Structures are given as structure tokens and as C-alpha cells.
Amino acid sequence: MRFDYQVIIDALPFLLDGLLLSFYLTAIAMVGGLALGTLLALMRTSGKLPLVWFAKLYVNFFRSLPLILVIFWFYFLVPLAIGRPVGSLYSALIAFTLFEAAYYSEIMRAGLNSVSRGQINAGLALGLTWRQNMQYVALPQAIRAMLPVLVTQAIILFQDTSLVYVVALRDFMTASSIVAVREGRLIELYLFAAVVYFIICFAGSMFVRSLQRRMVR
DSSP, X not given: OXXXXXXXXXXXXXXXXXXXXXXXXXXXXXXXXXXXHHHHXXXXXSOOHHHHHHHHHHHHHHHTSOXXXXXXXXXXXXXXHHTSOOOXXXXXXXXXXXXXXXXXXXXXXXXXXXXXXXXHHHHXXXXXXXXXXXXXIIHHHHXXXXXXXXXXXXXXXXXXXXXXXXXXXXXXXXXXXXXXXXXXXXXHHHHHHHHHHHHHHHHHHHHHHHXXXXXXX
């Protein structure tokens, strides 16, 4: 069977729209997940038992669930609770953000724990409050130390965006499937999708290695 490049070329605008949605979901969920995850990590390391237990419960709860189930919750169950639909896009964004926050929380907690206690004590001795210590001393170092892992998690998140097909969102993988079935060219479209995912994720992996090499120096 002849490989039909033209079907891919003709569908490029449609596929690009899907890819842009995948990038959009990744970016929003990464920023929101990192912000919420950092807050959870600060709660976990605060030493205040109610905050510590809440953060622990949150992290263990979401890390014990498959992402696709969380997406289903916000798409099907939340509208029943609030009495109106949430919408596919918002359901996916909320689900991805809350789910990723659990993983970013553990990454940031590891980063905070890597900051020596001596530096924290030095900040306290200089008159810094706990919040100032975290903001100016611990968090900048934690983010720098965990940057390769944060980028790796973003790569995983990009791959996971393919799950939004369950709420009828047309991400890159869904767009590829639509064209593949419509044109009857499954090999061409799925191979093209695999190549695109590989290039993007491989480039991300190379960026992570570059960051790791710079940090070792």
C-alpha cells in the first residue's frame, strides 16, 4: 500500500488546531498545578498539623486515582452537584490542574527539603519571617534544584492531554484519529501523530539533560 503524504498535508490546519489545544492544556495545567502544588508543599513543610494532614490527604487522594477518572468526575458529576454544565474545556483544565498539583507538590517538597536547615536558621536570625524565608531563601533554591524534574513532569502532562477525548475535546491525538477514520488512512495519521509526539517529547528530554548538565557544573 502506498503511503499517502497528501492526506497529512491537507489535514495540517485541522491537526495544528488540535496540537495547539494540547499545548494550551499543558501550559495552563502546568502553571496552575505548580502554583497549587507549591502551596501544598509549603503546607506540608509548615509543621502545622492541620495543614500537614490536609496536604497529605490531598496528595495521597489524587495520586491514588487514574487521571481519566478525575476528568470524568468534573465533566459528569460536578454538573449534577452545581446544577449546570461545566463544559469540556473547563472540566479538563480543572481536572488536570488539581491532578498535577499532587505531583508538583511532591516535587516541590523534595526541593524544599534539599535546602539546608542552616540557611533557614540564618534567615530567621536575620529577622526574616517564615513567609519571607520561604519566598526569598527556600523556594528559589527549590525551584532551581527541581527544574529538570518539573520539566519532565510537564512532558508527561503533555502526553496525558490525549485523554481529553473522553470529554469530546479535539486535542492533537483526537484530531489525528478523526482524520484517520474519515479518510481511511490509519497508518499515515497514526504514524504522523507518533512522530510529532516523539519529536516534542524527545526535545523536552534533551532540554532536561541540558539543565542537568548545567546544574552539575
